Amino acid sequence: MYRRWIYMCLVFYLTLETSYSQCYDDKTCECHCNCCSNCLGFYCTSCNREGWSGLTANGCQRKNIAYNQTTYQKSTNTDSSNAVDEKISTYSRTEVQKNPWIKVKFDKIQRVKHMFITLSAGIGSYFVYVKNSSNENLDRESLCARIQNNERQSLKWNITCKNDQAITGDQIVILRETTRGSLIVYDIKVFQCSTGTYGYLCDKTCVKCMDNQCDGFTGVCIKGCKSGWYGDRCDVECPSDCESGSCASGNNCTRCLPGYHGIFCNELIPSNSTSSTTPYVYVVAVLGGLLLVLTITLVTFFVKRKRERERTIRMTYQTVQVGCQKTDHDYECVSIEHDYGTIDS
Structure with a gap:
């Protein structure tokens, strides 16, 4: 479990490091509109270019990463790739069976949060999972969304993954829980913002972030702020x-x-x-x-020492000449030495 989590985080980090911003410091972005030049006197008149959507104001920066990706389904009735061609007139359909499913496989690890799925829905529960191909199980950790359908209808399912959190994986799995039925899918769209934009419609730019790079869902800057700005989104001057x-x-x-x-x-x-x-x-x-x-301390020390010496009388030796006496041979002078010792004054 922990190895899988660390692996996905590492892949995500490397993906961020090698990406480049599609937006510039003047808040303009690379154009993904149906018409990017002079379109009858207008610039970017619509966002109906295959694989892209969003708002024309910033050049349609919302990318459908499921567009024309590899698909699989539990059983084949029609071509499963019809579910990712962005054509509402085509569809993918499984055989009638228990718990049918369709799978979309990305060419690399992706972070998935927002999807839009169009179904011909029957009665029963429908589940959407985001998982890694190395994990064969469909578990709670990979569950993005669930819906209970109580009537036959054309269902347009606008999805935000549970707890408003992105899930990392390289596969999308749509499963219908039924004892006997088919799964009919007209369209699967998985949205991500181009690098340098964020928000549900990818209409916000992160030009105050270093290298104009931020998290496409939250807008939090990845490499820090440019000079003069601070905050998670570097939006405070x-x-x-x-x-x-x-x-x-x-x-x-x-x-x-x-x-x-x-x-x-x-x-x-x-x-x-x-x-x-x-x-x-x-x-x-x-x-x-x-x-x-230090100077005051030294002066105080020497003055105190001098006073102590003055209060002490040194041991002295005094020689007193008492006199000389004549002997038979010569005169001998006798000296008497008096030791006064030390006397305190």
Whole structure:
């Protein structure tokens, strides 16, 4: 389970890294309209080009990734590829059997969230799964949507996967739960936005994101923000006092313009200093204070020591000449040495 999840995340990451934006800084995007040049005096008059839809205002950026992809079905009555040709006049139909299904296989791992399926529906439950081809099971994790149909009708099923979350896989499986019946599918569309756009209709651009790349469903920037912007979608402008538009989340500047400081760079530095010299002034002040404290400490130590010495009388030796006496041979001088020792004053 964990290996499968890690594998899908890695494939998704590599897919994002190798994609390029189809939109430019001026919010215009590559055209996917039916007519992209001068169309009777108008630009992009409709979004009915095969494989694309969306809004004409930004060049039809909603891609049908199921268009002309490989298809399979449980049994063959008609060609299963009819379900992905975007022609409502053709359809795919299985034989009458238990739990019939049709499968669409992509050429690579995809993230799937929005689909539109047209069915000739009978009574019973219909399920849509998004799964990886390495997993043969249809389980809860791969279940995108379910609908209970109580009458025979032409069903146009507009789908957003459960919990409004995208599911990763390389296959779409549509299954009808029945003891005996057929599955008739006219059209299967799976929508993704071209790189650089997002939203249900892919009508929003992420030109403030780095390289104009964002998540096609949420609009969250993939590589971070361009200078001057911040937020998940990089849609909040940095304060004007931030240097080079550099700021982080919470409206905090990472660098200030000269003359300003503070987390919002809205505090004016006094005129006798500048933002470039302020750090050096702080360093000099701290070092000067430490030097002053050291000097006072040393002077106090030596003065105290000198006073202690003055209060102590050193041990001295005094030689006193008492006199000389004459002997039979010569005069001998006798010296008497007095030791006064140490006397406290």
